[in-house]
Amino acid sequence: MTVAQTNDFKIPKxxxxxxxxxxxxxxxxxxxxxxxxxxxxxxxxxxxxxxDRPLYDAGGKLTLKNLSDLFFDARFHAAVGNSxxxxxxxxxxxxxxxxxxxxxxxxxxxxxKSLIIALVVWPMLVSDLVKALGWSIMYGPAGxxxxxxxxxxxxxxxxxxSLGGMMIVGGISHAPLAYLFCIxxxxxxxxxxxxxxxxxxxxxxxxxxxxxLPLLRPALIGSTFFNFIMCLETLSIPLIFGKPSGxxxxxxxxxxxxxQAVTQNYGIVAxxxxxxxxxxxxxxxxxxxxxxxxxxxxxxxSKAGRQKDFELGAFRWPVxxxxxSVMIAAVGIPLLGVLxxxxxxxxxxxxxxxxxxxxxxxxxxxxxxxxxRALVNSLIISSVGAAVxxxxxxxxxxxxxxxxxxxxxxxxxxxMLPRAVPGxxxxxxxxxxAVLFPPLGWxxxxxxxxxxxxxxxxxxxxxxxxxxxxxxxxxDLEHSARTSGASWLKTMFHILLPIxxxxxxxxxxxxxxxxxxxxxxxxxxxxxxTEILGTVMLLLVWDxxxxxxxxxxxxxxxxxxxxxxxxxxxxxxxxxx
Amino acid sequence: xxxxxxxxxxxLYGTKAAVKTLSLVVPDGSFVSLLxxxxxxxxxxxxxxxxxxxxxxxxxxxxGTLVADGAAGYMMLPEARNLGLVPQSYALWPHMRVSQNVxxxxxxxxxxxxxxxxxxxxxxxxxxxxxxxxxxxxxxxxGQQQRVAIARTLxxxxxxxxxxxxxxxxxxxxxxxxxxxxxxxxRELKMTTIFVTHDQGEALSLSDHVAxxxxxxxxxxxxxxxxxLRPATPFVADFIGGCSFVKGAVVAKGARxxxxxxxxxxxxxxxxxxxxxxAIGQTVSAAVRPEWLTVAGTHAPNxxxxxxxxxxxxxxxxxxxGTHGGHPIRFSSExxxxxxxxxxxxxxxxxLFSADAIGRCGPEAAPKP
Numbered sequence: 001m002t003v004a005q006t007n008d009f010k011i012p013k014x015x016x017x018x019x020x021x022x023x024x025x026x027x028x029x030x031x032x033x034x035x036x037x038x039x040x041x042x043x044x045x046x047x048x049x050x051x052d053r054p055l056y057d058a059g060g061k062l063t064l065k066n067l068s069d070l071f072f073d074a075r076f077h078a079a080v081g082n083s084x085x086x087x088x089x090x091x092x093x094x095x096x097x098x099x100x101x102x103x104x105x106x107x108x109x110x111x112x113k114s115l116i117i118a119l120v121v122w123p124m125l126v127s128d129l130v131k132a133l134g135w136s137i138m139y140g141p142a143g144x145x146x147x148x149x150x151x152x153x154x155x156x157x158x159x160x161x162s163l164g165g166m167m168i169v170g171g172i173s174h175a176p177l178a179y180l181f182c183i184x185x186x187x188x189x190x191x192x193x194x195x196x197x198x199x200x201x202x203x204x205x206x207x208x209x210x211x212x213l214p215l216l217r218p219a220l221i222g223s224t225f226f227n228f229i230m231c232l233e234t235l236s237i238p239l240i241f242g243k244p245s246g247x248x249x250x251x252x253x254x255x256x257x258x259x260q261a262v263t264q265n266y267g268i269v270a271x272x273x274x275x276x277x278x279x280x281x282x283x284x285x286x287x288x289x290x291x292x293x294x295x296x297x298x299x300x301x302s303k304a305g306r307q308k309d310f311e312l313g314a315f316r317w318p319v320x321x322x323x324x325s326v327m328i329a330a331v332g333i334p335l336l337g338v339l340x341x342x343x344x345x346x347x348x349x350x351x352x353x354x355x356x357x358x359x360x361x362x363x364x365x366x367x368x369x370x371x372x373r374a375l376v377n378s379l380i381i382s383s384v385g386a387a388v389x390x391x392x393x394x395x396x397x398x399x400x401x402x403x404x405x406x407x408x409x410x411x412x413x414x415x416m417l418p419r420a421v422p423g424x425x426x427x428x429x430x431x432x433x434a435v436l437f438p439p440l441g442w443x444x445x446x447x448x449x450x451x452x453x454x455x456x457x458x459x460x461x462x463x464x465x466x467x468x469x470x471x472x473x474x475x476d477l478e479h480s481a482r483t484s485g486a487s488w489l490k491t492m493f494h495i496l497l498p499i500x501x502x503x504x505x506x507x508x509x510x511x512x513x514x515x516x517x518x519x520x521x522x523x524x525x526x527x528x529x530t531e532i533l534g535t536v537m538l539l540l541v542w543d544x545x546x547x548x549x550x551x552x553x554x555x556x557x558x559x560x561x562x563x564x565x566x567x568x569x570x571x572x573x574x575x576x577x
Numbered sequence: 578x579x580x581x582x583x584x585x586x587x588x589l590y591g592t593k594a595a596v597k598t599l600s601l602v603v604p605d606g607s608f609v610s611l612l613x614x615x616x617x618x619x620x621x622x623x624x625x626x627x628x629x630x631x632x633x634x635x636x637x638x639x640x641g642t643l644v645a646d647g648a649a650g651y652m653m654l655p656e657a658r659n660l661g662l663v664p665q666s667y668a669l670w671p672h673m674r675v676s677q678n679v680x681x682x683x684x685x686x687x688x689x690x691x692x693x694x695x696x697x698x699x700x701x702x703x704x705x706x707x708x709x710x711x712x713x714x715x716x717x718x719x720g721q722q723q724r725v726a727i728a729r730t731l732x733x734x735x736x737x738x739x740x741x742x743x744x745x746x747x748x749x750x751x752x753x754x755x756x757x758x759x760x761x762x763x764r765e766l767k768m769t770t771i772f773v774t775h776d777q778g779e780a781l782s783l784s785d786h787v788a789x790x791x792x793x794x795x796x797x798x799x800x801x802x803x804x805x806l807r808p809a810t811p812f813v814a815d816f817i818g819g820c821s822f823v824k825g826a827v828v829a830k831g832a833r834x835x836x837x838x839x840x841x842x843x844x845x846x847x848x849x850x851x852x853x854x855x856a857i858g859q860t861v862s863a864a865v866r867p868e869w870l871t872v873a874g875t876h877a878p879n880x881x882x883x884x885x886x887x888x889x890x891x892x893x894x895x896x897x898x899g900t901h902g903g904h905p906i907r908f909s910s911e912x913x914x915x916x917x918x919x920x921x922x923x924x925x926x927x928x929l930f931s932a933d934a935i936g937r938c939g940p941e942a943a944p945k946p
Contacts, residue, residue, distance in 0.1 A: 476668035480726075482655040483627050483662035484682035484733065494681065498672045 041429020048270035066267035093171025098178020106186030127517035134334025181223035233422030423521035586635035613790035628655030661730025842902025
């Protein structure tokens, strides 16, 4: 046999030996970069909260006055109370809707299942600002549907500009998240576990409450906390529904005392941001504690057998129609409202649409260079920022899942920290950081600082998208490449990256969409020339230019859909599957 | 020459030692098994030879070239060692066809395309799967995947073949066929092979030498016959083939030191020559394999009187569980038996250990249910 003969070709660069390998240096670089990125905005907020004047003014002294001012500000008390009430109510609604949908889709024979699956995540792709706008256009006090109902059906006009109304809007816009968290867990449940409980004498009811739901606990707790945090940090809903009726939340309190204030009160803004951060970090900590060791919930055993769907019987169609109706009412009609408003100067059931239909809103946008500039900036930030973000996310995931680096767990914890940092506060922190640390000064007034802030803000999301698939790729694949002669670099480019290509593309898409629809992170960071879609829309909402916002929102939503269709064509992957 | 030498190799994780001062010479062209239960350090040892893990102490050399020195912090990268690794999962690259899998290491070595094609065809023919060259890994059965993994390493002619439990993912029948095939392939190629397994049957039937690892330490290194017939420690005796340990005391010694032992239950055995020396009066444990015992009359010489506790039918025979002086004894019988029986012993094979050598292993230490 010829194979056993001596080597007749050269072995690469022998002897390739190291005393100090580069693979020991790169991880530390990434670890320091990540921890720096996460701490950079947070530390200055704490510092400013304890400073008696803006941090760029010389001679600042440490003080507790900011905190005590806050403590005696009745408006702040009201904002905190409202925020907590709103977050609890909206989270409950979101969970109830999302978990119900997950169980209906995951475990019952509901009719039209594939249609529901296809539609249920679309609301995630649209900015909260646009959804809230749509709700206001359709269901607000002067909304089309509200007016129509009270005029033609004699129904009493409801008032969404109330805490209860805000809870409904918030709950509905965050329900898809609860669904996504739970659908995976519902599907992964091993039917044998339930069968075992049934044969051991448990009734269906007992199985549901003692076996099935406890196994869903990580998903339930995870989504509840995540939604609670999202509700605490939301800015668009209190701005659109709270401002007209004078209901202020934590976020609007900060927003009005800074961006929209005649003289910014830096101390108050930093102190309240600092408090909100503290509340959120404690919430995250609490969540980890409540979950404990998640392995307790992993169902061990056979390849998931075929789950038996719960038979809905005669209710198969009614339940399906009810579910679809809720989805249409909650998402379809508001988006239709945005579209119709975009092409009308005034949108009301009192006037026939043909009489108000116009392209004026778009002409207005076109006539002001700021809007095209914002669109171009948004596209640049999303495409470039998401690419840089994916590289960082990949390196972090590689260190956490691929090396035995002792700092791996700490790196993961730091990288996941920003999920407790609201976008607006991250932006504020980077604004301070750019003032405080001269090396960052040059980024002020450029798109770079926006990209940095966005990457920090959505680091947890990117990791959450990439890490599970990375953990599924066996390290053996790289080990055998290395022993068969491929260098670390060649192993990366020929083995790991090609295998991960679909997941990397998914992470890029998710980051792109988040960057594209974000409006809160940039509030403190943009300057003339670096406006983005979100910030100009927020200003238009503030000024009450509903037609122009609707037109911009239409452009944003259409571009989002175009992007997803293109990515889908390129890779045939399904987002959020 | 591609012998592999490990000299006092250790691997610490924090304070916990996965491998402790392991010394081993794998001669050129031989087939050596690293055998032990899970957690004994065999896979860590293989990883250190491959360059995927770094020894914290000791030296490893391959074919006379130093590849790792724990104390000096020196380590040759895995890609420079020119070894062939077949991991337990086979680790076929899922995005490449079979021919691309086999060709990738050649491409990395910048082999011209024509020669590469020839080499791929040769390697695939050698493992008899030439017809599968255009398939993707997920389109292959477990046995075929294993062959691709081996072809992939053979194609570039590594100095040493490292196999990490390559048979454990195959079903029982296929495993036996693969075992024969692997052995004849290795004989044909005369390639130095290190084979990691927890299956003693595989280790004994395939290897020229077997290294038994116990808790990160080398318990015994020898030919399969040595390991089986002359276990150096109670652990080796018990792990390879299974043993009953019966306590007793040395009562007399023969001309060449052959001990006579009175077991705790009263039976007396005159044993053959032992590797270790024992004093008269010393308490000892006799390691008895089931296949060294045959059912006989109760009161003959060299017979152990056993009270039977239970039977298990295994098709061609019964596995019998009994006790002698309170010590469990396992043996087999062709017929259903009951009550008390005498067991004639192959006294020349029984191995004696001093009673205090029976540490964590052996029936005495088995956790009580």
